Amino acid sequence: MSINLHSQLELDTSYKLLQLTPDLLNILTNPEYKGDELKFKSLHDNGKSDVVLCSKEKTWSIKQKNHSNTVLLMKEFVPEDNENDDGEDNDRIETFNMPRPINDFLGFTKTTFEYETRLSKGEINLEMVPVYDGEKDFFDHNNTKGKKKNGKISKLQNMSELIENSCCSEKECLEQWNRLGGCEINGYVCLLSSDFLSKSLHVVLMSVMAEQLNMDQLTVDETFNAIDKDVGDGFSPYTREVVKTVLNKFGTSISKNEDKGTRDVEKYRLDTPEITKWYGILALKKYVSRSSMALDEFLIKWKSLFPPFFPCNLDIAMLRGWHFKESNLHDDIGVVDNTNDRHDTSMVRVQYISRDTLSMDPKQRFQRLFSLQSRWDMEDLWPFVEELNIRGLKPDSFVAKFARRRKVGRRVVISSRG
Amino acid sequence: MPAVEITTSHLQTLLHETQDGARQITIPTPLGHTMLEIQGDLEMPKTVPTDAPDSRYSKYNDGEIDIVRFGLLNLDQEKKLATLFIGTKQRLLGKIVKLDTPLGLLKFDNSSKKVQLVDVINYKIIFSDRPLPIH
Numbered sequence: 001m002s003i004n005l006h007s008q009l010e011l012d013t014s015y016k017l018l019q020l021t022p023d024l025l026n027i028l029t030n031p032e033y034k035g036d037e038l039k040f041k042s043l044h045d046n047g048k049s050d051v052v053l054c055s056k057e058k059t060w061s062i063k064q065k066n067h068s069n070t071v072l073l074m075k076e077f078v079p080e081d082n083e084n085d086d087g088e089d090n091d092r093i094e095t096f097n098m099p100r101p102i103n104d105f106l107g108f109t110k111t112t113f114e115y116e117t118r119l120s121k122g123e124i125n126l127e128m129v130p131v132y133d134g135e136k137d138f139f140d141h142n143n144t145k146g147k148k149k150n151g152k153i154s155k156l157q158n159m160s161e162l163i164e165n166s167c168c169s170e171k172e173c174l175e176q177w178n179r180l181g182g183c184e185i186n187g188y189v190c191l192l193s194s195d196f197l198s199k200s201l202h203v204v205l206m207s208v209m210a211e212q213l214n215m216d217q218l219t220v221d222e223t224f225n226a227i228d229k230d231v232g233d234g235f236s237p238y239t240r241e242v243v244k245t246v247l248n249k250f251g252t253s254i255s256k257n258e259d260k261g262t263r264d265v266e267k268y269r270l271d272t273p274e275i276t277k278w279y280g281i282l283a284l285k286k287y288v289s290r291s292s293m294a295l296d297e298f299l300i301k302w303k304s305l306f307p308p309f310f311p312c313n314l315d316i317a318m319l320r321g322w323h324f325k326e327s328n329l330h331d332d333i334g335v336v337d338n339t340n341d342r343h344d345t346s347m348v349r350v351q352y353i354s355r356d357t358l359s360m361d362p363k364q365r366f367q368r369l370f371s372l373q374s375r376w377d378m379e380d381l382w383p384f385v386e387e388l389n390i391r392g393l394k395p396d397s398f399v400a401k402f403a404r405r406r407k408v409g410r411r412v413v414i415s416s417r418g
Numbered sequence: 419m420p421a422v423e424i425t426t427s428h429l430q431t432l433l434h435e436t437q438d439g440a441r442q443i444t445i446p447t448p449l450g451h452t453m454l455e456i457q458g459d460l461e462m463p464k465t466v467p468t469d470a471p472d473s474r475y476s477k478y479n480d481g482e483i484d485i486v487r488f489g490l491l492n493l494d495q496e497k498k499l500a501t502l503f504i505g506t507k508q509r510l511l512g513k514i515v516k517l518d519t520p521l522g523l524l525k526f527d528n529s530s531k532k533v534q535l536v537d538v539i540n541y542k543i544i545f546s547d548r549p550l551p552i553h
Binding site for chain 1: 426446450451452453455456457458459460462463465466476477478481483485486488489491492494495501502503506509519520521522523524525526527528533535536539552
């Protein structure tokens with residue numbers, strides 16, 4: 001088959017090529033595709049900020065991959081009759097002993113790059129989201145028009161605005177929102193402060209236990225009513241929305257798939273390990289942020305923070321990534337293994353460590369961690385360094401770059417190279 | 419935040435038809451598009467010469483767009499081979515290859531801030547060797 005090739009003298013520059021990975025192709029070729037499932041999003045319109053591609057559930061980062069080849073995109077067309085020669089043009093074309101051309105292609109655009117698409121983690125954009133601490137006059141838009149006392153202005157009045165303003169998919173946005181303790185107060189989106197979230201969780205647990213509600217099947221309404229019983233006529237920060245935030249953060253929705261239409265009957269199962277961990281971190285911050293404490297004593301303090309009779313099992317391993325240990329044991333015995341019951345908790349002391357205070361430089365961070373605790377179990381160390389593994393190496397390989405790995409019995413012990 | 423949706427409306431039916439059954443290599447695509455890649459520059463005139471009439475130049479789109487015939491392409495779809503004659507002196511040998519990742523051809527409309535998926539390209543014709551003379 002021979003084809004005449006033509007090109008526009010002036011090429012169209014409005015075409016771009018986008019790599020379509022199988023999942024992107026699936027979305028675009030789905031018969032249900034309505035035209036709004038895939039969106040390009042960027043934080044700013046100045047062409048400088050990163051662009052991402054978002055579906056309802058996933059996010060892809062977009063990278064411009066330049067090349068120096070000539071890539072010509074052509075389309076089939078029928079040449080217009082040339083008035084000067086009576087359609088005989090085709091016969092005069094040199095065919096170099098090839099069959100006579102039966103077709104005509106026209107080059108209409110030339111591309112110098114492709115957009116590479118890579119599945120990535122979409123990030124919620126919290127730039128315009130203020131923090132709510134339970135104050136009474138927060139966002140009283142009759143008076144302050146969306147202005148918080150500290151001057152931070154929220155422009156976002158609902159979740160769809162937040163999703164629209166975040167470089168991530170709707171699903172990722174909602175998941176992160178729930179995990180971070182996102183809420184809507186007086187018609188504005190905000191995050192509950194850590195302190196207020198703790199208080200709210202405590203109030204929810206107390207009320208749920210007092211009313212003997214089923215912790216595996218809570219609804220927002222019955223939980224809110226249980227709390228409201230104990231509150232007088234005055235201002236209570238523990239609103240329906242706050243209760244919902246607590247259930248979203250510390251519970252799992254178990255009825256979403258069954259009955260999407262009626263959101264009021266959405267049921268939640270409280271996530272006891274997650275709640276136990278939250279109280280554990282509070283205990284670390286409260287009791288051992290400046291100096292260490294014997295582990296068995298710490299466990300008692302931890303237990304004391306819960307509402308009385310709250311059913312939970314405490315295990316220091318739940319607080320990995322939030323503490324380090326000092327051991328009085330002789331070196332030869334090795335690192336204390338907290339994953340089983342063999343160790344003597346009175347010989348181990350724990351202390352809080354905030355990840356926010358650690359260097360983002362891997363070498364420095366490892367150094368600091370070894371200055372606090374000379375030998376680490378891999379499971380204890382990994383949460384502290386995981387975020388620095390930006391190239392996605394295997395945990396063992398990443399750690400081996402900065403520290404010494406040694407087998408002691410069946411365990412792997414990490415220590416400083418020095 | 420700037421957000422732009424990708425619409426696929428006009429090629430929806432076609433994408434469906436082509437998904438069913440055994441898919442044959444089609445150069446061009448069912449929608450008539452072809453991707454041609456040459457390792458190197460392809461020099462093309464920028465304007466229509468005014469000094470002498472040249473049958474290679476013509477008009478497209480009701481005379482709105484100047485176009486030039488720059489070569490002849492011969493395709494052997496069975497053997498997946500291609501020969502490209504550029505002008506009267508150069509010849510390129512190439513092949514039809516399947517793309518590792520299909521490419522979506524997108525048209526960006528700056529005035530309406532819309533992006534349309536115009537076609538999905540699965541194959542390209544690539545010429546990666548040096549040009550040969552035409553005997």
